[in-house]
Structures are given as structure tokens and as C-alpha cells.
Amino acid sequence: MIQVTLPDGSVKSFAGPVTLGGVAAAIGQGLARAALAGTVDGQLVDLDHPLEADALVTIVTANSEAGLKIIRHSTSHLMAQAVKELFPTVQVTIGPAVDNGFYYDFAFERPFTPDDLAAIEARMQEISLRALPVQRERMDRAEAIAFFQAQGEFFKAEIIADLPADQAISLYRQGTFVDLCRGPHVPNTSCLKAFKLLSVAGAYWRGDARNRQLQRVYGTAWPDKKALDAYLRQLEEAEKRDHRRLGRELDLFSLHEEAGGGLVFWHPMGARVRQVIETYWKKVHVEAGYELLFTPHIANLDLWRTSGHLDFYQDSMFSPMMVDEQPYQIRPMNCPFHILIYNTHLHSHRDFPLRWAELGTVYRYEMSGVLHGLFRVRGFTQDDAHVFCREDQIEAEILGILDLTLATLKAFGFSQFEVNLSTRPTKSVGSDAIWEKATAALKQAIVLRELPFVEDVGGGAFYGPKIDVKITDTIGRKWQCSTIQLDFNLPERFDIYYIGENGGRKRPIMIHRALLGSLERFFGILIEHYAGYFPVWLAPVQAVVLTITDDQNDWAVTVRDRLRARGLRVEADTRSQKVGYKIREHTLKKVPWLLIVGDQEKREGAVSPRDCSGKTYGTVPVEQFMDRLLEETNQH
RNA sequence: GCCGACGUAGCUCAAUUGGCAGAGCAACGGAUUUGUAAUCCGUAGGUUCGGGGUUCGAUUCCCCGCGUCGGCUCCA
Numbered sequence: 001m002i003q004v005t006l007p008d009g010s011v012k013s014f015a016g017p018v019t020l021g022g023v024a025a026a027i028g029q030g031l032a033r034a035a036l037a038g039t040v041d042g043q044l045v046d047l048d049h050p051l052e053a054d055a056l057v058t059i060v061t062a063n064s065e066a067g068l069k070i071i072r073h074s075t076s077h078l079m080a081q082a083v084k085e086l087f088p089t090v091q092v093t094i095g096p097a098v099d100n101g102f103y104y105d106f107a108f109e110r111p112f113t114p115d116d117l118a119a120i121e122a123r124m125q126e127i128s129l130r131a132l133p134v135q136r137e138r139m140d141r142a143e144a145i146a147f148f149q150a151q152g153e154f155f156k157a158e159i160i161a162d163l164p165a166d167q168a169i170s171l172y173r174q175g176t177f178v179d180l181c182r183g184p185h186v187p188n189t190s191c192l193k194a195f196k197l198l199s200v201a202g203a204y205w206r207g208d209a210r211n212r213q214l215q216r217v218y219g220t221a222w223p224d225k226k227a228l229d230a231y232l233r234q235l236e237e238a239e240k241r242d243h244r245r246l247g248r249e250l251d252l253f254s255l256h257e258e259a260g261g262g263l264v265f266w267h268p269m270g271a272r273v274r275q276v277i278e279t280y281w282k283k284v285h286v287e288a289g290y291e292l293l294f295t296p297h298i299a300n301l302d303l304w305r306t307s308g309h310l311d312f313y314q315d316s317m318f319s320p321m322m323v324d325e326q327p328y329q330i331r332p333m334n335c336p337f338h339i340l341i342y343n344t345h346l347h348s349h350r351d352f353p354l355r356w357a358e359l360g361t362v363y364r365y366e367m368s369g370v371l372h373g374l375f376r377v378r379g380f381t382q383d384d385a386h387v388f389c390r391e392d393q394i395e396a397e398i399l400g401i402l403d404l405t406l407a408t409l410k411a412f413g414f415s416q417f418e419v420n421l422s423t424r425p426t427k428s429v430g431s432d433a434i435w436e437k438a439t440a441a442l443k444q445a446i447v448l449r450e451l452p453f454v455e456d457v458g459g460g461a462f463y464g465p466k467i468d469v470k471i472t473d474t475i476g477r478k479w480q481c482s483t484i485q486l487d488f489n490l491p492e493r494f495d496i497y498y499i500g501e502n503g504g505r506k507r508p509i510m511i512h513r514a515l516l517g518s519l520e521r522f523f524g525i526l527i528e529h530y531a532g533y534f535p536v537w538l539a540p541v542q543a544v545v546l547t548i549t550d551d552q553n554d555w556a557v558t559v560r561d562r563l564r565a566r567g568l569r570v571e572a573d574t575r576s577q578k579v580g581y582k583i584r585e586h587t588l589k590k591v592p593w594l595l596i597v598g599d600q601e602k603r604e605g606a607v608s609p610r611d612c613s614g615k616t617y618g619t620v621p622v623e624q625f626m627d628r629l630l631e632e633t634n635q636h
Numbered sequence: 637g638c639c640g641a642c643g644u645a646g647c648u649c650a651a652u653u654g655g656c657a658g659a660g661c662a663a664c665g666g667a668u669u670u671g672u673a674a675u676c677c678g679u680a681g682g683u684u685c686g687g688g689g690u691u692c693g694a695u696u697c698c699c700c701g702c703g704u705c706g707g708c709u710c711c712a
Contacts, residue, residue: 093712095712096712099710111641156712169712179712183712199641199706201708207709207710213708214708244705248646256703257685367638370708371703371704372705548669548670577669579671579672580671580672580675581674583672584672584674614672614673616672
């Protein structure tokens with residue numbers, strides 16, 4: 001007699017050994033049909049897994065995360081089978097489930113073409129219809145290695161050889177296709193019916209650029225056609241908010257082949273947004289007790305030799321240029337400059353904290369293949385700052401920085417945060433005492449602000465612990481912008497000090513921090529977050545006055561100028577076009593407010609506002625509208 | 637950097653086996669005076685990414701370079 005306990009606490013009894021599939025069937029026909037796999041005492045297993053003792057059992061269907069993952073993983077096997085059938089000389093390697101889909105890496109003598117992908121997908125459909133049972137088998141290690149070698153699957157054999165000696169080797173067989181896999185898998189290829197192959201790309205064997213490059217085929221898989229279609233629509237939506245497309249459509253910025261990759265040109269409309277961001281940034285920094293600095297874009301390479309950046313980052317620095325027979329470096333970092341300023345004075349313990357911020361443009365050589373719109377560039381402006389303080393001030397400074405960070409990110413429309421706390425790595429500088437104290441201060445700040453955080457043990461930089469803040473955008477993607485890093489290294493290297501209470505020299509603590517990270521990248525994130533619909537305070541054009549006929553041109557210009565006189569960003573469209581045409585055009589430019597003026601509005605000293613969703617608000621006196629727009633603008 | 641795909645007017649895209657490089661939108665000129673998402677007519681617009689090669693002839697085929705796009709961490 002076997003007693004099976006179900007998630008709802010109920011218990012089913014079976015006379016003899018039973019599989020999970022049998023348990024599902026005993027619960028109900030519907031569940032038996034939907035069942036993909038199950039868990040036994042928390043362990044994910046196949047549906048044909050036999051139960052020989054009492055256990056806590058759940059049945060996994062496509063409705064759960066685990067079920068979706070199984071579908072995706074099994075679909076990757078389905079793809080591998082289709083590829084092997086079509087191209088017998090292909091060697092299979094690995095094929096896991098990933099977010100929204102799966103991939104499989106293949107070794108093949110020629111690249112896959114888009115036509116190949118279509119053929120593979122068609123073959124996958126066909127194999128799905130064959131309704132092949134997917135069965136788990138066991139082999140001992142030597143046998144498994146020999147088995148895959150005999151089939152010419154040398155990558156598989158290598159994977160097994162690298163598995164721990166005591167680990168059981170399991171294989172999955174579907175028809176003639178056998179793959180090494182831990183599982184579990186769906187019971188039958190007919191469970192896989194909604195998938196699409198998306199792209200093919202190079203990927204290194206075991207992720208190492210020194211190894212052979214394989215071909216990775218990406219696909220997506222879902223429980224049914226409806227979910228698949230919904231996902232494909234979502235991909236289209238994401239494409240519509242792509243900052244590269246919106247950057248062109250809204251005339252915000254451009255990149256130029258003639259100039260070189262990864263170098264950003266801010267157009268007037270984009271520059272307006274940047275101005276608003278910078279003005280706000282400067283305001284909150286001054287309020288938070290920062291001084292604003294300006295430093296050069298180029299300087300003697302020795303500075304980065306002293307800082308140690310050259311040793312670590314030479315590969316991602318632009319080559320120096322010779323000036324008066326000295327090597328000069330376009331700056332990849334701002335910190336040495338702030339230290340030079342620090343060193344122009346002798347400092348007292350009473351001077352601290354010193355909070356110095358700079359919107360510092362830096363240039364880093366990024367490999368050509370990684371450049372991507374505003375997200376990955378070769379020249380960008382960090383919203384950098386360095387805080388110099390005493391050890392006893394660390395905690396208060398960290399808390400202050402964290403508060404400034406959260407307030408700033410909230411102002412730009414982000415409200416969901418996630419924090420990483422990275423602690424001391426094995427290779428590092430600084431005393432145990434200072435690491436402990438600094439790490440505790442970072443943690444304390446996170447806990448005080450009740451932020452969810454993950455501790456990345458040993459993930460800190462060699463020079464100090466750090467916290468990184470991630471934001472979540474409208475469509476759920478996470479972005480790391482902010483970073484707060486303690487540095488026990490640079491003060492040492494540049495030998496900076498202050499005079500302590502007892503008259504002796506002491507080392508100050510240095511904190512590096514950035515809130516937005518890079519203005520370019522942050523702008524890209526904002527564009528995608530808002531899908532181009534900037535809130536009024538950020539919008540490059542906050543309102544456009546539209547005339548019905550030429551008779552209102554004078555009034556339109558008057559309204560525009562009155563709003564402009566209050567600092568609002570307003571245009572007047574007096575072209576002899578039908579108002580519907582003008583509305584369409586400015587709506588496509590995502591202008592928050594359109595102010596229609598006809599004879600009535602002109603007579604009454606009014607405007608008829610229309611927001612970008614198409615909602616209208618009747619006729620409103622111009623002063624009233626202006627107050628409202630000003631209020632919305634000045635919230636930040 | 638590596639793998640693959642792509643590069644034609646400002647934008648989105650056409651162009652048969654290698655045979656005069658086109659359309660829509662945008663721009664410009666004119667007409668129109670319009671009430672909440674496209675008024676009509678006309679004009680102009682090109683080193684087909686750059687360089688080389690094959691050919692009577694190259695947007696098309698080949699080579700090199702540049703750029704763009706998708707990838708290159710996530711346990712078989």
C-alpha cells in the first residue's frame with residue numbers, strides 16, 4: 001500500500017507501485033491529459049517515474065513556471081532531433097530553456113541559413129505529430145561515453161567525462177534520437193505544439209572565446225498557439241519602443257558611420273530632455289550638499305598608471321596620443337582628476353565629508369560587436385561623484401547616497417528597486433576591519449530602507465565592497481544604473497591623506513557613486529520605459545498650439561509666447577493644413593498637449609486642450625491651462 | 637574581437653536569368669482657410685555603404701574594408 005499526499009493535503013492510496021502519470025489519472029481525466037511531469041518530495045521528475053514508497057506529490061502542468069520550463073527544454077530536444085534528421089553530420093552540444101524560450105548549440109561544418117531554420121521548424125512540427133514517447137534511460141558513465149563517441153557526438157562525450165564520477169547518467173530517447181539530459185521532459189513529443197525558431201547566432205563552446213564557435217539556434221515555445229501569438233505580439237510591441245527607432249522618429253539623437261561607432265549625437269529635441277535631466281540632477285546634488293566640478297577630457301597617461309586603471313583596463317581604453325613626447329590619454333574614468341583636486345590642499349579631519357560631483361564624459365574602447373544604440377557606446381557621460389570622508393562617517397554617507405539615489409530614480413518614474421550587495425573577494429586590498437565596517441554600513445543602509453537585496457558574496461571589486469541598484473521598467477525589464485562603491489585602493493595609490501585630531505596623517509575613505517550611470521544609456525532606458533511618451537516635465541515639446549485657420553495665427557503666437565515666457569517648451573503650428581492633419585502629426589511626435597485654437601478660443605482668450613491619448617477638455621482659459629502645465633512641470 | 641544576416645532617396649521598401657534604379661511617406665513650390673489622427677496639384681531628390689575584381693554591361697556575381705542588426709553567463 002502506497003500513500004500519496006497531494007498539495008491540498010488529501011491522501012490517495014494505491015495498492016502497488018504507481019507512476020506519477022497513474023496518480024494524475026487517479027485524480028482526474030483532465031489532469032491526466034494536462035500532466036507534463038511532477039514532483040516527488042519536492043524533486044522534479046518525469047511522469048513515468050514510479051512511486052515505490054509514500055510521498056508528497058504534485059503534478060506539473062503547463063500552467064506553472066516549472067511546466068513552461070519543461071516544455072521549452074523539451075522543445076530544444078525536439079529541435080535537436082529535427083536538426084539531426086535533416087543534417088546527420090551535425091553534433092549536438094547543449095540546449096537549455098531560457099527566459100521565454102530555449103536554444104540549442106550545434107557544431108556543423110557550414111552555417112545554418114534562414115531557409116534551414118524554416119526546414120527545421122517544419123520538421124519539428126512533423127515530429128510532434130509523430131507523437132513519439134519521450135523515455136528516460138540510465139547508463140553507466142563508461143557506457144555513456146562510448147555510446148556518444150560511437151555516434152560521433154564528441155561534445156556530448158566530453159560533457160559526460162567532465163561530470164562528477166558519482167553522478168548518475170540519464171539519457172532521453174524519442175524515436176531514434178537520444179540525448180544526454182538530466183530532465184525531466186514531457187512524456188510525448190505531441191505535447192509540444194506551439195513554438196517558433198527565431199534566430200541563429202554564434203556562441204563559443206562552454207562560453208569561452210578560445211574554444212570552437214558553435215551555432216546557437218534560438219526559439220520560443222509556449223503551451224498553446226494563443227500564448228505563442230501573444231508573445232510574438234509582445235516582441236513587436238517591444239520593437240516599437242526600441243529607443244533606436246524612437247530616437248530617429250522623434251528626432252532625439254543619432255549615431256554616424258562617418259564619425260565612428262558608439263559615438264552619440266544629441267539632436268535639439270534629445271538635448272532638451274538632457275538639459276532637463278541635468279538641471280534636475282544639479283539641483284538635487286546641490287541640495288544634498290555636493291559641489292559640482294569640471295575637469296578635462298584628456299590628461300597625461302601617468303594618472304591612470306598611478307590609479308591602476310591601466311593595468312586592469314588597458315584593453316578597453318583608447319590608445320594614448322603623443323603630446324610633447326608624453327603619452328596623453330582620453331579619459332576612461334574621472335576619479336584621478338578629483339583626487340588631483342583633493343591634493344591641492346592639506347585637509348583637516350574637520351573638512352569632511354567632501355562631496356564632489358561631475359557630469360564627466362568618458363571614452364572607453366568597446367569591442368565593435370557589442371555596440372548597441374545608446375545602451376553600449378564608446379563615449380558617455382557619467383553622473384559621477386566622489387565622497388571623501390572619515391571612517392566614522394561612512395554609514396551616514398552611504399545612507400545619504402542611497403536616499404539620493406532612490407529619490408532621483410523615483411523622480412524619473414521608477415518605483416521598483418532591487419539591490420545587490422557585493423562583498424569582499426579573495427584577492428583584495430584593505431584591512432579586515434575596514435572591509436567589515438564598510439560592508440556593514442552598506443548593509444545597514446539597505447536594511448534601513450527596507451529594500452529587497454541579494455548578497456553577492458565575494459562579488460565586490462578588489463578595492464572595496466559595493467551596492468548596485470536595479471530598476472524595473474514598464475515592461476518588466478531590469479536595468480542596473482546606480483552603483484555605490486567604497487574604495488580603499490585609490491587613496492593609497494595617490495597617497496591622499498588628512499590631518500587627524502591628534503595631528504598625524506590619516507587616510508580618508510573614498511566613495512565612488514553614480515545614480516543614473518551613463519546619461520546616454522539612462523536616456524535610452526527612459527525612452528523605452530515611456531515608449532517615447534515622456535511625462536510633461538521631461539518632454540522636449542510640452543505643448544503645440546494648433547490653429548484652425550489663418551485667422552487665429554496671431555492668437556496662437558500670443559499663447560505660445562505667453563507660455564514660453566514662463567519657461568514652458570511650446571510651439572505654434574500655423575501652417576495652412578486641416579486641423580486633423582496637424583493633430584495627427586503632433587500626436588505621432590508624442591507631444592503631451594495639443595492646444596487647438598479657433599475663432600471661439602481667440603474671442604475668449606482660451607485654448608482647447610487635447611492630451612496625447614486623444615481626450616479633450618473643452619474650452620479652457622489660457623491662464624488656467626498654463627497654471628496646470630506649470631504645476632505638472634515644476635513637480636520636479 | 638568572433639559567428640551569422642543585412643546595407644538601394646531623409647524614412648519604409650521594390651527592381652525578372654547580370655540589361656535605362658522605382659513607389660509610398662517626408663522635403664520643396666503652388667492652390668486650399670479647413671473644428672479634434674492624413675486636402676489637392678506639381679517639383680526635386682541616388683557615388684545603390686566604400687574600395688577592388690569578373691563581365692560588352694554589376695544594385696545583382698567574387699574579394700577586402702566600414703557600418704548596422706541578432707548573438708557569444710545562465711548545469712547535459
